Amino acid sequence: MQSKLLFGNISISMKSKRILRCRGKNAKDFFEFHSRRQKTMIVLKFGGTSLKNAEKIEQVKQIISQSLPRHPVVVVSAHSGVTDQLIELAHNALENRLSIQPIQQKHHQLLHNLHLPTTLIEDLLTELQDLLRGIQLVKELTPRTLDYVMSFGERMSSRIVAAYLSNNGIDAIPICSYEMGLLTDSNFGRAQPLPQAFENIASFLKKVSKLPVITGFLGKNLQNEITTLGRSGSDFSASIIGSAINAEEIQIWTDVNGIMSADPRVVPHAVSIEEMSFEEASELAYYGAKVIHPSTMLPAMEKNIPVRILNTYNPTHPGTLVKKHSAPSKNIAKAIASKRNILLINLVSTHMLQQYGFMAKVFEVFARHKIVLDMIATSEISVSITIDSPKNLDKAISELQQYADVHVSEGKAILCIVGEGIREHSGVAAKTFSTLANENIHVEMISQGATKINLSLLVDNDHVSKAVQALHKEFFE
Structure with a gap:
């Protein structure tokens, strides 16, 4: 007699691996779960400038659409300039100047341009208003509270991007990274992931059948308090998630053609670099290259997952590929x-x-x-x-x-x-x-x-x- 694996209304022969019986909702859940578990995925991270307006979000949608055969997991930053605005609002509240109008207007205008309802983020704006009022009353802005304030940028962004994708034929779901179990230490403003975070993320994403649009930059400590991974930490989030799911590739979408030989604002004729090693990219990131977060390389290096830096404004450009070993350069320096x-x-x-x-x-x-x-x-x-x-x-x-x-x-x-x-x-x-x-x-x-x-x-x-x-x-x- 053949042994069987039972999963609700599903019966599978362990000897022949044939499905003997399959019906009902449990069958659908099983196939979605099993299919996603077996897929090789890529991570697409989009920075704030890639999401700054409706036109750019449409471009992001097209990039995601073209990547669907590779089973993408999307990570988003706050919309351009929003994190700085949130920090300013927090300090204004400390000085008894309370208003969320700049943030509210910016997001309402974006929602209008994307033909999305403002109700999509109203609960988050109310929560932000209450938090700022608390800062105003207690006259205190701790690193813990500032991380909480800054979290609203990515939380609103993930909802807006997921809703736009869903309205345009890509079934997406917004997910806060800490809902997946991205646990960190309590070093507010510069938190590091705990070892169990990687397994938590992998287990969570195996059960997600829609396209996940995940908040970058954020985590939670063991006390259930929101933490941030440092400025530009969404790159780090993407690398953590990529490592957790053993991604085929991690793509960091920015507003420049990959990593440049120098800051183009300082050297206008700087050129993009075709390939770099993890070691080279890590040194550049730590010592000031704005394209990538200093910690981005670490989880990717440990799993030998290539990281590609690409330009949302010029998506056909090959950008820069970062991998374990790169081809020798004709120049002494890169x-x-x-x-x-x-x-x-x-x-x-x-x-x-x-x-x-x-x-x-x-x-x-x-x-x-x-x-x-x-x-x-x-x-x-x-x-x-x-x-x-x-x-x-x-x-x-x-x-x-x-x-x-x-x-x-x-x-x-x-x-x-x-x-x-x-x-x-x-x-x-x-x-x-x-x-x-x-x-x-x-x-x-x-x-x-x-x-x-x-x-x-x-x-x-x-x-x-x-x-x-x-x-x-x-x-x-």
């Missing part, structure tokens, strides 16, 4: 990135001289106050460290002054030259210093990582554009 408004911390102490444990104490202080370090350089009696945010710095300095004299300089910028060719060529540092010296640009600090695919320099904010232009001319033109 790109130059810059990161402004860096703080330089100099610690000087004779206690460092031939003593062990000093650096451990310094790092423990920064770790305790959750301060992320960028560049590090040391001598026998000094340490130079850069950070990109003053958050918690005063508390850290108070502790560091027990071990060393501490001086903080503001208004600095990191320049980063990236490319696997740097590892194979000598004289890159000499060429870099010579180029900057010819432009009378002083370099305060230099660092090269163990992978030797990047060279990082610290200069004044005022010299960034001039330095990038000069280095781009030297290495690419």
Whole structure:
């Protein structure tokens, strides 16, 4: 007698794998579930500029429609400019100026242009109004509350995009990422996913039969409080989701033709890069490339899932493909990135001289106050460290002054030259210093990582554009 697997009104022969009996709603549910579980999927993430108006959302719909044979999962940011508006509204409420009119008008106009009802988001606008009123009454805006305020952008965007798709022949459903179980730690404003988040997401999406339109940027901690993954964190969301479902590819749709050799606002003739390795892209993202979120590469790297950066405004352009290994470049470097408004911390102490444990104490202080370090350089009696945010710095300095004299300089910028060719060529540092010296640009600090695919320099904010232009001319033109 053949053994059977029973699923409601479905009976399957385990020996022949034939369906013996199948009828009713349970059968439909089973086939939708089983079919989606077996499919290879891709992740499409659309940024705010890709969703800024009705015309662009129509373009997004066309891109999704063309991708349907590859079973897409869609991740969306807030509409262009909305996150900044929400932050402004939160601070206005703190100063007793309460109004959601700018956000309401923007979204109502968008809904009108898309022929969608305003009732689609009215409950969210009411919730936002109540939250801002609470900020006004208690006169307090904590990182936790600010994350809650910022969440409304993606929550409204996912509803609007899903509704437009559904009205135009693509059966879609809006999903908040935390409803799928995207659990994070409680580092509000810069949260990281917990290990169980990946399994939660995979299990949830197996049961979704419609096209999911998922909020980027958001998660929840174990206390059920909304968290955010940092500015531009929707890229990170896409990578987390892609890793969870073992996606065939993760596509990041932006408003430029992939990753460029330099910021086109600084170097107008910068060119798009056809291919990059994960290591190269990670370095660029961390040191200022605006196209991708610094953490985006990590989940993709772990699963070896290629990431493609594409242009919503020019969808036929091949963009940039990021994968484990890329083809050798004819240039020594592949790109130059810059990161402004860096703080330089100099610690000087004779206690460092031939003593062990000093650096451990310094790092423990920064770790305790959750301060992320960028560049590090040391001598026998000094340490130079850069950070990109003053958050918690005063508390850290108070502790560091027990071990060393501490001086903080503001208004600095990191320049980063990236490319696997740097590892194979000598004289890159000499060429870099010579180029900057010819432009009378002083370099305060230099660092090269163990992978030797990047060279990082610290200069004044005022010299960034001039330095990038000069280095781009030297290495690419």
